[in-house]
Amino acid sequence: MSSSKKLDDLIAALQVMPGIGPVSATRIAYYLLDHRRADGLRLSSVLKDSLEAIALCPDCRNYSDGGAERCALCSDSHRRESGLLCVVESPMDVEAFEHAGSFSGTYFVLHGHLSPIDGIGPEELGLGVLKQRLESGTVSELILAVSQSVDGDATAEYLAAMARRQGVKVSRLATGVPIGGDIQSLDSGTLASSLQFRRQL
Amino acid sequence: MSSSKKLDDLIAALQVMPGIGPVSATRIAYYLLDHRRADGLRLSSVLKDSLEAIALCPDCRNYSDGGAERCALCSDSHRRESGLLCVVESPMDVEAFEHAGSFSGTYFVLHGHLSPIDGIGPEELGLGVLKQRLESGTVSELILAVSQSVDGDATAEYLAAMARRQGVKVSRLATGVPIGGDIQSLDSGTLASSLQFRRQL
Structure with a gap:
């Protein structure tokens, strides 16, 4: 007490x-x-x-200040004109990209990944909104930044098929050795992937 | 952003x-x-x-639900009748005693200790309220649970003098080896104190 x-x-x-x-x-x-x-x-x-x-931005489903307004990132015309659209699983992934400062396109936030066993299908991830953006002809490349996991792979396959149906180029983040990471402490999956996707010098 | x-x-x-x-x-x-x-x-x-x-209890200066009401601990008549009054430096010290469950008297919270260099004198610590409690004749023993430091020692001296002027018995928490502590990792001050105040068996 x-x-x-x-x-x-x-x-x-x-x-x-x-x-x-x-x-x-x-x-x-x-x-x-x-x-x-x-x-x-x-x-x-x-x-x-x-x-x-705080509500979801009608364009990217990231958090916005509310109302029917686009979020600050989607309102940036330079970002829209780049034609690059990066799909992430959570708003914190957007923070990570913005913190790194290496991407200047727009985002689409899934708030999860496809998981039929938990009842999470295309509707729960707002894929209708994503389809509209792909159909609008403003997207030149869809970059999939979903997690490297079984569920992430299934989600990436589904999104890639959607993009191809609209004739939009689709890519996925590279996998491999992290910058500054040492080989001996890598898990075997990452090591195998870094060999498979080795770069010609 | x-x-x-x-x-x-x-x-x-x-x-x-x-x-x-x-x-x-x-x-x-x-x-x-x-x-x-x-x-x-x-x-x-x-x-x-x-x-x-949340405001200060008028009796013990610990946090209370506000208004002119006594706090929950001071309202307990069994605690008041014990005649034991324990002086601590912070409300969290009261939490520690209550968590240990080893004290059944009332408290007085200083919210600091005497520190003339920082402009903290008897008034800032609410010692007028403590004096009234000592004068009321309801306190049989004043237990000083202030910190074992130079400032704590000075505060203890001051409070002991106040209690003696009112003819109230005054004591201070024992210093020594913590229960479960090992001798080799003790600082020299605590070790010297545990020798000085050793108990006759």
């Missing part, structure tokens, strides 16, 4: 966040109470505002 | 919590958006409610 019921409630509520258990939640609650009440109240209002407003 | 300004705001606001940097904040934001919007909104309302309401 702590000295305050409201404090107990706060410590319990903080544990909704991943990686925050009772010890971290207690530390966070006391820290906010002791030193940062104003910032904590700001967090409360930002949390409410963003969780209520 | 992420796809949503509101998402960027949320990731920034989450970093007010100790131990949460940009990577954890991003993970938390996406997790709440992807899977737990309702729980996230609940966290927002509990955060607002608790940070606005």
